[in-house]
Amino acid sequence: MGRKAKFNDTTVPSGRGRKAKKQGDPTFPKGILVKEEKELSHRQRQRARKRLLKKQNLNKKLTKLEKTKSNKKEIEDTLTEDNVKNVTKQLKTNKKKKSLKKQLKNNNLSHEDDQMQFNSDSNMSNNEEVMRGEQQKIKKKKLLNSDTKDEIDNYNDIEEYEQNGKMDNEEMNQNEDADSSDSDVDLLPIEKANKKLKKKQEEEQKLAEEEMHDMTLQQFVFTFPTEEELAEVTNLKDIQQRIKDVIMVLSDFKRLRDVNRSRSEYMDLLRNDLCTYYSYNNFLMEKLMQIFPLDELLEFLEASEVQRPMTIRTNTLKTRRRDLAEALINRGVNLDPIGKWTKIGLVIYSSQVPMGATPEYLAGHYILQGASSFLPVMALDPKENEKILDMCAAPGGKSSHIAALMKNTGVIFSNDVNEERIKAVVGNFHRLGIVNSIVCTYDGRKLPSVIKSFDRVLLDAPCTGTGVVSKDPSVKTNKDEVDIQRCCTLQKELLLAAIDCANARSESGGIIVYSTCSILPEENEWVVDHALKKRDVKLIPTGLEFGAEGFTSYRQYRFHPSLKLTKRFYPHVHNMDGFFVAKLKKFSNIVHKNKGAEEETLN
Amino acid sequence: MKRLTEEKTKLVLEKLTKYIGTNVKLLLDRPDGVYCFRERKGRVYYVSEKILSLASMVNPDKLTSIGTCFGKFTKSGKFRLHITALYHLAPYVQHKIWVKPSAEQQFLYGHHISKSGLSRITENTPQYQGVVIFSTNNIPLGFGVTAKSTMDCKYADPMATICFHQADIGEYIRSEDSLI
Numbered sequence A: 001m002g003r004k005a006k007f008n009d010t011t012v013p014s015g016r017g018r019k020a021k022k023q024g025d026p027t028f029p030k031g032i033l034v035k036e037e038k039e040l041s042h043r044q045r046q047r048a049r050k051r052l053l054k055k056q057n058l059n060k061k062l063t064k065l066e067k068t069k070s071n072k073k074e075i076e077d078t079l080t081e082d083n084v085k086n087v088t089k090q091l092k093t094n095k096k097k098k099s100l101k102k103q104l105k106n107n108n109l110s111h112e113d114d115q116m117q118f119n120s121d122s123n124m125s126n127n128e129e130v131m132r133g134e135q136q137k138i139k140k141k142k143l144l145n146s147d148t149k150d151e152i153d154n155y156n157d158i159e160e161y162e163q164n165g166k167m168d169n170e171e172m173n174q175n176e177d178a179d180s181s182d183s184d185v186d187l188l189p190i191e192k193a194n195k196k197l198k199k200k201q202e203e204e205q206k207l208a209e210e211e212m213h214d215m216t217l218q219q220f221v222f223t224f225p226t227e228e229e230l231a232e233v234t235n236l237k238d239i240q241q242r243i244k245d246v247i248m249v250l251s252d253f254k255r256l257r258d259v260n261r262s263r264s265e266y267m268d269l270l271r272n273d274l275c276t277y278y279s280y281n282n283f284l285m286e287k288l289m290q291i292f293p294l295d296e297l298l299e300f301l302e303a304s305e306v307q308r309p310m311t312i313r314t315n316t317l318k319t320r321r322r323d324l325a326e327a328l329i330n331r332g333v334n335l336d337p338i339g340k341w342t343k344i345g346l347v348i349y350s351s352q353v354p355m356g357a358t359p360e361y362l363a364g365h366y367i368l369q370g371a372s373s374f375l376p377v378m379a380l381d382p383k384e385n386e387k388i389l390d391m392c393a394a395p396g397g398k399s400s401h402i403a404a405l406m407k408n409t410g411v412i413f414s415n416d417v418n419e420e421r422i423k424a425v426v427g428n429f430h431r432l433g434i435v436n437s438i439v440c441t442y443d444g445r446k447l448p449s450v451i452k453s454f455d456r457v458l459l460d461a462p463c464t465g466t467g468v469v470s471k472d473p474s475v476k477t478n479k480d481e482v483d484i485q486r487c488c489t490l491q492k493e494l495l496l497a498a499i500d501c502a503n504a505r506s507e508s509g510g511i512i513v514y515s516t517c518s519i520l521p522e523e524n525e526w527v528v529d530h531a532l533k534k535r536d537v538k539l540i541p542t543g544l545e546f547g548a549e550g551f552t553s554y555r556q557y558r559f560h561p562s563l564k565l566t567k568r569f570y571p572h573v574h575n576m577d578g579f580f581v582a583k584l585k586k587f588s589n590i591v592h593k594n595k596g597a598e599e600e601t602l603n
Numbered sequence B: 001m002k003r004l005t006e007e008k009t010k011l012v013l014e015k016l017t018k019y020i021g022t023n024v025k026l027l028l029d030r031p032d033g034v035y036c037f038r039e040r041k042g043r044v045y046y047v048s049e050k051i052l053s054l055a056s057m058v059n060p061d062k063l064t065s066i067g068t069c070f071g072k073f074t075k076s077g078k079f080r081l082h083i084t085a086l087y088h089l090a091p092y093v094q095h096k097i098w099v100k101p102s103a104e105q106q107f108l109y110g111h112h113i114s115k116s117g118l119s120r121i122t123e124n125t126p127q128y129q130g131v132v133i134f135s136t137n138n139i140p141l142g143f144g145v146t147a148k149s150t151m152d153c154k155y156a157d158p159m160a161t162i163c164f165h166q167a168d169i170g171e172y173i174r175s176e177d178s179l180i
Helices: A042-081 A082-103 A109-116 A124-138 A140-155 A159-174 A182-186 A189-220 A227-231 A236-252 A263-278 A282-291 A294-305 A323-332 A373-381 A397-404 A420-432 A444-450 A481-501 A525-534 A563-567 A592-602 B006-028 B049-055 B083-092 B100-107 B150-154
Strands: A310-314 A334-338 A345-353 A366-368 A387-390 A410-415 A437-442 A456-460 A511-516 A535-540 A565-567 A580-592 B033-040 B045-049 B063-066 B066-075 B079-081 B095-097 B118-121 B130-135 B142-145 B161-168
Touching: A140 A387, A189 B095, A189 B150, A236 A294, A263 A282, A263 A294, A282 A294, A294 B150, A323 A334, A323 A345, A345 A373, A366 A387, A373 A397, A373 A456, A373 A511, A373 A565, A373 B006, A387 A397, A397 A410, A397 A456, A410 B049, A420 A437, A420 B063, A420 B066, A437 B049, A444 A481, A456 A481, A481 A511, A481 A525, A481 A535, A481 A580, A511 B100, A525 A535, A525 A563, A525 A580, A563 A580, B006 B033, B006 B045, B006 B066, B006 B079, B006 B130, B033 B049, B045 B049, B049 B063, B066 B083, B083 B130, B083 B142, B083 B161, B095 B100, B095 B142, B100 B130, B100 B142, B100 B161, B118 B150, B118 B161, B130 B161
Parallel strands: A387 A410, A387 A456, A410 A437, A456 A511, B095 B130
Antiparallel strands: A310 A345, A310 A366, A334 A345, A437 B063, A511 A580, A535 A580, A565 A580, B033 B045, B045 B066, B066 B079, B095 B118, B130 B142, B142 B161
8 A cells, every 4th residue: 555656757755645644652551651750849949948947946846845844843843842722723724724725615624623622632743634534524635735734834934835835746746756856857758757667677577576486486386195195086187287297396306306205206106197197007117217218208108199100112113102102192192201211101191092992002002111110121221132031021011122122033031920910921922013032931930940041131020019009009008027028038039040040151141130119128229139149240330320329228237339339219209110220240150059158157 | 832734734824825825935934034833732823943942941831922823723623813913914915904093993893894984995805805904004903804805895885894804903902811
C-alpha cells in the first residue's frame, strides 16, 4: 500500500503519504515513569521558613517549661505548709476561670469543694488527683495537663504561658517521641522519620530474636517417652515426629540429651520407632543402622519405599537404541536415556501400552532390566570370541547382555540351579536371538568339576536382597541372622567355585566379577575378602565411573585395603537398586588350600 | 544330544523348505562355521559345531538348551516348527506378508490374517505356501500358510482369510513353558 512508483519524470514528493497515519505519542500506565521532584515555589519556600521559625519558638518555650517545673517543686513544698483552705479557695477561683474558658458548666464543683474540705489534710497533689477525676467525668482528657499547668501558672503569675499552654501541650502530645530530646531539634523531618524507623526496626528485631530463641527452646525440648507412652499404640505421625526428634538429639548429643538417658537408650528407641514406621524387623534395622549414618539411613529407608523407575535395555543384536526409542515413542511411551554411563539403556517414565507386551518386546528388541543389572556386565567387559560363564543366570538379563556384547560369537554358558527359573532364560535367549548359548542347571558349586578354563566368569550371587527392598518388601521382615549366615556361606563357596572355573592363563581374561543386590558387608566385602585369602586373585578397578567405594573396615572387621576398588550402589544416591560389584583378576591356578587351612586353625 | 536319523532329518528339511526353499543350504553351510541339527527330548536344536563340542562336556540331564530350538517332533511323528526358529528363518524366507499396524495385534494374539489387515504380499505367492509375517516396519511377527494366492487376494472379500496362523511371537508370553 505504499506510494505508487512514478518512473516518468514526475518528482515524487517527500514526507509521509496522504493516507499514512501518524502514530501518537506513547502512553504509559501510572507508576512506570518516575516523577521528577519539582523545585519548591516561592510561596512554598516562605511557608517552610515560617514552619521552621514556629518550631524554634516552641523549643524555646519547652526549655522555659522545664525551668518552671523546678519552680513548681519549690511551691509545692511551701504549699504543704500552707493552710489547705487557702489552697482550695485558690483552686475554686481557678476552676471558675477554667469553666468560663471552656464555657462548660461544672455542676459538681460545689460538691467537690465539700470533698476537699473533708480531706483537710490532703496536700496539693491530692487536690490535683481529685481534679483529674472530675475532668474525666467531663470527658475532656486532652485538656487535663493544661489545666494542672494552669494552676501552676497561677501560682507563678506567668500569664504568658497560660495563654499558650493549651496549644503547646497539644503539640507536645503530637510530637511526643520526636521532641523527647533536644538533639532532635535540628533534624529534618526525613531524618526524624529515619530515626523513628530505625528504632522500630530495632524493636522488631529484638522481638524476632526473642521469638526465635523461644522457638528453638521449644524445638529442642524432647522428653524421653515413658514406658506407658511407648506401650500404647500411637499413630504413625507421632512416631515419625519422634524419629526426627531422636535423630536431632543424637546429632548434638552433648547439648540436647536427657542427662539420665544413655546413648544406647536413644538408639534403641530410634530403632524400635524405625522398625514400626517402616515395618522392618529389629535385626535388619540394626544391620542397616550399623552401615549408614543416621541421616543417610533415613534417606535409604525412604528410597527403599518407592519403586525405582522402569528401565529397559536395548538388544543391540537386533536394533539400535535410537530406532527403538523412536518406535516406542510412536506407541505412546515416554522415555529417556538412563544416563551418560550406558549407551543401551532407556528409562520409561510412563507408557500407554504394557511394556512387556509390545510387538517390539516380543520381537526381542529390548528386555526389561533394572539399571543396576547393567553394572556387573559392564564391569565384566566381555570380548568377542570368548568363553564366558554366568553362574547364576536366571532370568537371563545379564547373560543376554553379555551375549549381545560378544555379538553372538564365542560361547556363553548360562547356569542356574533352579529348573523353573531356567525356562525364563531359554525364553529370553530365543526371543532376543542369542544363538551362542549353552543353558544348564548345575549347582554352581559343582561347576569346576564339570568345565573349567573360562575367560570370564560372572557370579551374580543369590543374596538376601536388602538392596531391592522396593521390589520385594518381604525382605524387611523375613530375614534373620541365620539367613544371612546361610547366604554368606553359599556366596563364599560360589565365589571360590567361580574363581576355580576361570582360567588364569587366558590371554584376554581371567576375570571374575562378583555382584549381589544386597548392601550388607557380610555378603559383599566379607565374601570377597575371604576369596582374596583363599585364592591367587587380586581386586582390580571395576571400570565403573560412579558408585561409592567398598568398605575396607566395618565394625570389628578389617578387610583387605584393595576392597576400596569395589563399588557400592545405593537407591538413595544413584537412583537404582542397592548393588555391589567387585572385579577380580586371577593370577594363577594355584589353590591355597594349605594357607587357608593354617589361617583357619589360627582363627 | 543325538544326531537326527535320516528320516527325521528329511522331515525337518522338508518343513524348512516350505518356508525358505533352496535357502536351506545357506542355513547349513555358513561362513562362520558348520552348523548342525541335534535332537534332545524330541526337540530339534540348530547349533554351531564349536558350541556343540563344548556342550558335550555337560551332563545331558543338566543341559536345558543349546543354540536355537527349531521345533519338535509331535507324537504322530510330524515335525512342528516353533516360533523360536523365526530368528534364523526370517532372513532367508522367499514369500512374505506384511500386515497393517491395526491387524498386527490381532495376529500376535493368534488370529488368522484377513484381507482387511493385509498391507503387502510377495508377488506370485501360491496357495498353501509357508510365509513369514512382517509388520509394516519389517519386524518379523510369525509364520503362516497362505489361504489364497496373490492373484486371488486381489479379488477377495475384505473379511476373507488370506493367511492361516501357525506361530507368532506372542507365544513367548502365552506359552513360555511349552516352548522348550
